[in-house]
Amino acid sequence: MAEELTNLLISEHHPMDSLLRQDRLPHIWCSGCGLGTVLTCFVSALQKLELDLNKVVIVSGIGCTGRAAGYLNLDGFHTTHGRAIPFATGLKLGNPELKVVVISGDGDLMAIGGNHFIHAARRNMDLTVLCVNNFNYGMTSGQVGPTTPTDARTSTSPYGNAEHPFNVPYLAAATGATYVARWTALHVRRLERSLIEAMNKRGFSLVEVISPCPTYYGRWNKMGDALEQMKQYHDHSIIRHRTDPAEADISLGGEIIVGRFVDEDKPTFCDLQREAVQ
Amino acid sequence: MAEELTNLLISEHHPMDSLLRQDRLPHIWCSGCGLGTVLTCFVSALQKLELDLNKVVIVSGIGCTGRAAGYLNLDGFHTTHGRAIPFATGLKLGNPELKVVVISGDGDLMAIGGNHFIHAARRNMDLTVLCVNNFNYGMTSGQVGPTTPTDARTSTSPYGNAEHPFNVPYLAAATGATYVARWTALHVRRLERSLIEAMNKRGFSLVEVISPCPTYYGRWNKMGDALEQMKQYHDHSIIRHRTDPAEADISLGGEIIVGRFVDEDKPTFCDLQREAVQ
Amino acid sequence: MNRHEIRFSGFGGQGIITSGYILGKAAALYDGRHVTLIKSYGPESRGGASSAQVIISDEEINYPRVTKPELLVAMSQEAYAKYVDELADGGLLLIDKDLVELNHPRDDIRVCAIPATRIAESELGRKIVANIVMLGFLAANSEVVPVEGIREAVLSSIPKGTEELNTRALERGYAYEIQYLQEAANA
Amino acid sequence: MNRHEIRFSGFGGQGIITSGYILGKAAALYDGRHVTLIKSYGPESRGGASSAQVIISDEEINYPRVTKPELLVAMSQEAYAKYVDELADGGLLLIDKDLVELNHPRDDIRVCAIPATRIAESELGRKIVANIVMLGFLAANSEVVPVEGIREAVLSSIPKGTEELNTRALERGYAYEIQYLQEAANA
Amino acid sequence: MKLWRKPLDQDRVVVPHGEIHLILERCKGCQLCVTYCPRSVLEMSNLFNAKGYHPPQVGFPGRCVACGLCAMLCPEFAIYVVEV
């Protein structure tokens, strides 16, 4: 069959394969889901960063996004739902040499894991958190979550969501994160750059990526197919660096402010602890 | 013995007794602890509010503060540590006629219960939360908590706290509370007034009270006795209504901005749910 | 005892479980039979293996698993490979022609093939109804459940507004039979 | 078998448990005995009933609860009422004079009273050392543990910087004996 | 103090006077009432109540204006004032 494809070379390996667990590909994500693109950006950022890859650890919770840890050829921990951040905290404190990155979904990090998120931010724990926000719980087939816009429909908000959503960058900033950025899954180059910045940051850094879940969220809200949903997010987004994150609310069908919102320096938990004990 | 006291009448009953479970007094709180004063203010506010007291319900978590529910002669629930807010949510949704007030400590509401707090605020659940912040876990004898100022000493931060504390009003405001105020336990009249306003509010209201824990926090931080600690908080406080809560951080020995910070209107969870279903 | 075991198989997103549901509902509510449907799939929403097992019987059904199905619908190569062996002697295998290569021949079974996905995609404009096309094809090739029951079950199970699309899909699959036989004759 | 059972009692905040700890430590580390200390108190930090049970023995101690103490220290009315009956015949009761009214007389025990709280408050300026005053008083009235051991145990158990205060408290309590007996004689 | 003009309502202003009540066994001797009474009406006594705390007593009964602050500050619902 492959020979019928015109003008391209059929290959077995990809230049990013050394950072991937090839024996697990293709991954489980739906066709057109933004997660794969986000992972590509992450790998690309890693390739540009000057890190000892043996010291980079990925921690995920449970969810579609949470599977990320399982596709990267790095030390990876796929923990329990919501608990990636405290697990990551233990890893980091247990071995401060590690670069610990949490990759997880909006439900995992903001619903069941919300407390850990705000406390890690408060402590300025030296972690990078990549939160993929698809406005719903993809893995369990599309329920309402803490980032679902008001009025949006999901399998558990069939009459429209009666809750106000979190503004993730604001929550991060208000609780102490020292680097906060947001992009959509289509802002591949900028996302890559933010990931580099975030991982280079000492302290708690958060990158939120708005990403389509065509299978559930897109379908419930009649957003068309994956391509259309991805395009819609991108088209509705406005790049505004250093925006006060309080202004970065997302409403159903409204504009999405993206950019690097916060980038400041503050002693981390480890800094302060070292100081205190001395 | 009593007859030796000069110029006062020895009495058996107090004008607030009808709102108290007299058979449980004296309460367990330490001499000079701010909690009793806060409770007095609360009772006083109740006496001024025009509420059907049979419909007022107090929900507490576990902690010194958490005992509040047990001294008020109202329907009262002393739940598990950190879970007062979701329990209160169930009460309110189960019977929307109820006026549900959560009274609990900083550790209960902000440490183990932090997630419930931010989610209830996000949903603008129609609850009043009275958070007594004594900068530590009193009930378990004075450990560090999420509101303990950086560098403060406690039994589990004997070298000085290496964490940045939450700014409770900011956290409440950033996650959606529609009424936010802070006072110290000595601001009795203003506190009473804020409690009245908060309970009259539709939506999620938060009143934080900075209160001395002479037995632990005061002692660890050499703040003198209860009276001195209470005075210190009061003297360090500056009333600034409508301050941006982001500016209301508290540092060890620093000034404490108090006042009514937020007072706005927004549809509650119940409002939006009613709308959606119709 | 009149008992039928049927397995639908493919991967997540192909509507495998819906197919089983519709067939089961047709038998249970429109044909008054005892029916048990069980689904197997992984935790992933899409892409993982997916299968629906339907037992239709005149008696109460205890053990709900299909062990020797008389009818197997395979909508992916993986599903075909995994399940073709369990098909009972003389059983019927229905495959999506474009997605399954018959590389594991058994001469004791009957095979009918239809390009269900391609039909759904190119003729009906919605790949998602490939499963309904396949159901129509099934109804044409097997007598487990009367096609009328299937039609009713389809109509009572799909989102409002998609009745016409699904009816067309069912009919297109039902009608494909002849075409297939002709092709086979020409082969 | 040389075995002593002692109970300290009062309410939270009076240093009841510390008293038991110091006595126990004196016996265990400075007198080489087997010692078991158990504490009972409620969840409240202050104000609730509080008690420390110390067993000192030359043999291994199994059951750690005091059942018939030979020495009871009662620093509150409540504690006195609750525990006075369990005191062994011929036992010794030490009370804080201002806080306990002997309204439940037993003539088979010896009672010694000291205004420990008042002494701590007015003479030593820190109510908090009332328990140490009481310990001194205990040392003067009982031979369970040599006073030297108690002194060492006090010094190794208190916060740095409070050595002098506590030594004075211990001594003041120890010295009170005479005064008490005189008072008693005058009574 | 000499008033250069007489306030309009002077005749009607009656300085209220308070009668102080104490529930002895609730008091924990925290001194809040004593410390914050704006008229320095109260003082600590030397007595102990059953829990070993010193309750307040009234030093200057006439001064009390029944402002109620002592009752509002008291953490124990132990003191209150009746306007007489």
Added chain:
Amino acid sequence: MKLWRKPLDQDRVVVPHGEIHLILERCKGCQLCVTYCPRSVLEMSNLFNAKGYHPPQVGFPGRCVACGLCAMLCPEFAIYVVEV
């Protein structure tokens, strides 16, 4: 285009050209590469891979400038381009 002055590095600018590689069985036919290729190099094929997806193919091979965007957008690590 006529240049009114010759860019300094014009001689050195070689418009890069890309050779497109596909890992067939990873592709899920999402069309991102096709849609966002700035040079419209790619198009969807009619073939199915084993999972039933249509992979892309190259419509206009000469146009590819090896910008790498297709690889960066591909959620499946299925496509990449080698500059030749």
Added chain:
Amino acid sequence: MNDNGILQGDFFIDGDTACAEAAICAGCRFFGGYPITPATEIAERMARRLPQVGGTYIQMEDEIASIAAVLGASWAGQRAMTATSGPGFSLMMENLGLGIITETPCVLVNVQRAGPSTGMPTLAGQGDMMQARWGSHGPYEIIALAPSSPQELFDLTIRAFNLAERYRTPVLVMTDEAVGHMTERVVIPPSEEIKHYPRRKPQVPPSDGYLPYNPDPDGVPPMACAGEGYRIHVTGLTHNEKGYPATVSVETQRKLVERLIRKIRDNRDDIVELHEDQVQGADVVVVAYGISARTAARPVRVAREMGLKVGLLKLVTVWPFAENRIQELASQVKAFVVPEINMGQIALEVERCAGGKAQTILVPHAGGGLHDPDDVLEAIMRVSRWNREPETQNSKPET
């Protein structure tokens, strides 16, 4: 659908859906939950259905909040429920204890999947059966039911609500993925035919000496709810009949804990439901529950066709355990065969109650699916042979 939004008639629905519909029939008007495979469909159904019957669905931030909200709603006077699976069930353990000590009627459904930990989210297990009994700290007793079909899941969900009210306690419906995701015909009877055990209310008006934890003679106290004027105090601390904490009174603790336990144990006969099939006179009795009882039916039939005297005892109520019946049967049978989708849980209880008078043979399954019926058959045949080949029969006492 009736005018009041309640369904009636024949439906081809899965167990989860049947469970949700049963709750609605039972008068449940509050659901606080958090999605988890394979229980999500219950939440989804409730989210759609509750507003249609005037109830409230709320998706909480996690399972801890879910059960806390359910307890709150029950104290607001509602019949309330949540549904989860293993990981969420583990998270609920602390507040399950609160429900027990405060005697809060509510229903908690666990659609079990294969564990431990995240395990196999979409596949069946019965690995939480002992957790159901022992998962929260401290001493207590619990009621747990185990359905084996969507219809039974429907029926038992209704029973769970009634038992919860009858005994003022959280009741567990311990189903599993196989039943929850299995689709069969479910008959929903007319509302009038559905039995409702009403909440037991105080017989005295407020302030007339109502003691919230003063039990009726059967050990269950009537329940005043929030807003009814009784000014109740409810605490998770050890409490006396007034409901007041008594945290250092060993006597209060003894009375409270013993009553909490007795109100279940002493009413075992009312609570325990068993289905027996040719148990009388059997040589071997298969003891099974939930989906495994269905698996067992086939080998039992085959064994009987082979002439063996095999009974099937299905535990519809798993907790409190059917101690008496197992003890009785132990004197009659050679062996119990216990197939369960775990590595031995209920089998331990059977073994204990058998008291050495009959053997207990566990047929374990690590999870992820149903037993191969042949494994059960093999066990039945093995123990049945004992009589005929006495040399292998080493553990059957003479009784």
Added chain:
Amino acid sequence: MNDNGILQGDFFIDGDTACAEAAICAGCRFFGGYPITPATEIAERMARRLPQVGGTYIQMEDEIASIAAVLGASWAGQRAMTATSGPGFSLMMENLGLGIITETPCVLVNVQRAGPSTGMPTLAGQGDMMQARWGSHGPYEIIALAPSSPQELFDLTIRAFNLAERYRTPVLVMTDEAVGHMTERVVIPPSEEIKHYPRRKPQVPPSDGYLPYNPDPDGVPPMACAGEGYRIHVTGLTHNEKGYPATVSVETQRKLVERLIRKIRDNRDDIVELHEDQVQGADVVVVAYGISARTAARPVRVAREMGLKVGLLKLVTVWPFAENRIQELASQVKAFVVPEINMGQIALEVERCAGGKAQTILVPHAGGGLHDPDDVLEAIMRVSRWNREPETQNSKPET
């Protein structure tokens, strides 16, 4: 204190403090915890002591975070621990399962108080013993030790760390308020004399075919940690030897779960520690653990003085259960007497293993303190009389 900050010598400290010092002696350098009575003193001691030995104390936001951080720290190569009591223990149940399925060595101390729910925070209970075994969802086995004095709490905490490494699993130290808050002399031996079981590391270099979940012959896989270059993948899902999820492979599930269970059950002899006192030849054996074993010592002595043949079997290891020993003894003794501060937990296991050959008499206590020794004595005397007054001896078989 030694130069390295480690204590040595005689101390008059409570059990909690002894536990913390033991952890430090055992090489524990990470503590993630959350205060709770009566375990708080462990955290407080660790907060002060860990920085002195180069370790890290962090107070997490709750118990769930605490155990998650402990698991993380273990994977960073540390010996790590947390300590809690009932309510916190309940909250840890989900992640305890994660620790088990991922085979993460760590130590979890439960200083039991009286439950259920908030119960009596400052008073002793032994009500979480079955929860220790069954509290997390799904099938698994666990190791749990029960000390009865501060010294033993010290010793067993060290043993717990070693067992955790030996079997790559979380190990529970199930103590209680009585022991945790009891102060006695504790002897801390010189560091050199403290045995350390080192973490089992892979024998192959990274990329040389290391399979993270490929066990050594004893069922325990060597453990590569984060940052060591092995690029491990660790998941709470059912996983194969590579550590990759295999969420629909029943065979993988079976292999994994069976191995997790076997590595404990098959090594029962190594893990189970019992203290026997005149058990040989006894008519009655008191089976007890933790503080109740001390309570039992007195009535046992009294009974012996009365001429009765009474043994005392102290379960130092409670889980895995001393099945074999109880079975053996059941053939010898008339009865087991089991005092525990709960309403019957370990007694059920004793009864099961006794298999009807000997009676099992529970001496329950609802919690909030120790038994009255007379209650135990009474039970011993009651069962001892059976032989003499045969009419009351209705349940002792002839064996």
